[in-house]
Amino acid sequence: MRILVSGAGVAGLSTGITLGNLGHEVTIVERAAHLRTTGSAIDVRGEALEVADRLGLLDSIRAHRVRMTESSTFIDPEGNRIAGMPVADVNDSPGDTEISRKDLAAILHAALPPNTGVVFNESIKTLHDDGETVQVGFASGNQRQYDLVVGADGLHSATRRLVFGPESDYLKHLGYYVALTELAPQPALEGASPLLNLPDRMVGIVCFKDSAVGVFTFRSPWIDYDYHDPAASKQILLDAYAGHQEWRIPELLDAVRNDPELYFDSVSQIQLPSWHSGRVVLVGDAAHCASLLSGRGTSIAMTGAWFLAESLRQHPADLAAALTGYEHLQRPRAERAQATAPPGGELLVPATQAAIDARNEHFRSLEPARQ
Structure with a gap:
């Protein structure tokens, strides 16, 4: 044919x-x-x-193979490590490979x-x-x-x-939006991928090989906008994180402003x-x-x-x-x-500070068994 x-x-x-x-x-x-x-x-x-x-x-x-997820750690607003990502709990099989x-x-x-x-x-x-x-x-x-x-x-x-x-x-909107922005290599992170949670929001830097990507995920009802319009996408993201000075958020938002190929979309299913x-x-x-x-x-x-x-x-x-x-x-x-997506959202973007603290405490409790 x-x-x-x-x-x-x-x-x-x-x-x-x-x-x-x-x-x-x-x-x-x-x-x-x-x-x-x-x-x-x-x-x-x-x-x-x-x-x-x-x-x-x-x-x-x-x-x-890369080990981005294995190197991911949750941090506090000052950038201090709180807990690691429990990779074994999210994989389907021992041979799962990240690339x-x-x-x-x-x-x-x-x-x-x-x-x-x-x-x-x-x-x-x-x-x-x-x-x-x-x-x-x-x-x-x-x-x-x-x-x-x-x-x-x-x-x-x-x-x-x-x-x-x-x-x-x-299309079924799951209640989140995501953005990815390319960053310069981050040698100071030494391959680590720090993730910061604030209520309804996550922001981080994921590193693999010689690449670094700024990641944003935030909770939101459906937003009616033209996804073909880069300026509209950027403004939605900038508004979602406006006023936040924690960790490296201002620096990452500057990267968003200067990124001609910012990826931004709803987190949705078909x-x-x-x-x-x-x-x-x-x-x-x-x-x-x-x-x-x-x-x-x-x-x-x-x-x-x-x-x-x-x-x-x-x-x-x-x-x-x-x-x-x-x-x-x-x-x-x-x-x-x-x-598997709704539980994934609760894991990565807890809605409240209490939920963030409980998630982090649970992940900390898992770490000794993984060492």
Whole structure:
């Protein structure tokens, strides 16, 4: 089949590998000019490790392992250490591996088979599924026909909007916003990743390899703003932390003001009754965003790509059966990942000082057993 994949993130690249390995002719389009390489480290967990192994990528992933979460410590407003992160309590299996987004993107991109290509600065504008093929109109003005279109274009998926309707119909806001800003290397931290909690807010610096990222997460009801507008995103974040002089918050807010590529978004999930319609199917965050609070978005993106390919292999002459089979395999995994997000929010961003103190005391009580 001729297959179009929209989005060159983890879900899109993984899908390009698995479908390309089946012999399909796969084109991945990415609206950005390059692979996304910025942001915090991400996790390859549980069954995703098995997928990586079957694709021949596990050794490369483990060779690029970082220990950002293991080095994370909660601090007080003066920067003094209070407690460490209980990593064993949040991992799915002993082999769970943390890796920089840049390294994982490079590993996946290098593993694309010869019949799979990536086109940057391109995106889907229109879709018309006539039952036999999908006619795709691109932002560039080009038009092509495909046998299958895979939407792997994230939380704000254009593919999902064109086929399933407005994002607001399926988006569940979890009550938080998150921002990431690139920082200069932080040699004084010696690889540590300090996190400061204030009621309803968290701010920190996470370090891995030669990278440092300022992270912000704060509680808030839904905010109606244009997420395509960087100035609006910055102002929301600056307002959320206005007046706070604790630790290095003023310095980190200055970094926000000067960051031309600040990442800012709601912490939300996508909850769809079905992930496919006709010859269009969704994978990764476009289908079932669990949110960063779950720590499992990367892993279920990889398992989804594997199950989609396996279902197509098992039903080569029946696309409807293949897509139904993919959902049957993937949906329980996506639902489990989504269920972990609310507890993750309570862990990282307690609502009150009493809750912060109780969380820190609990983490301190765990430390002797981990030494």
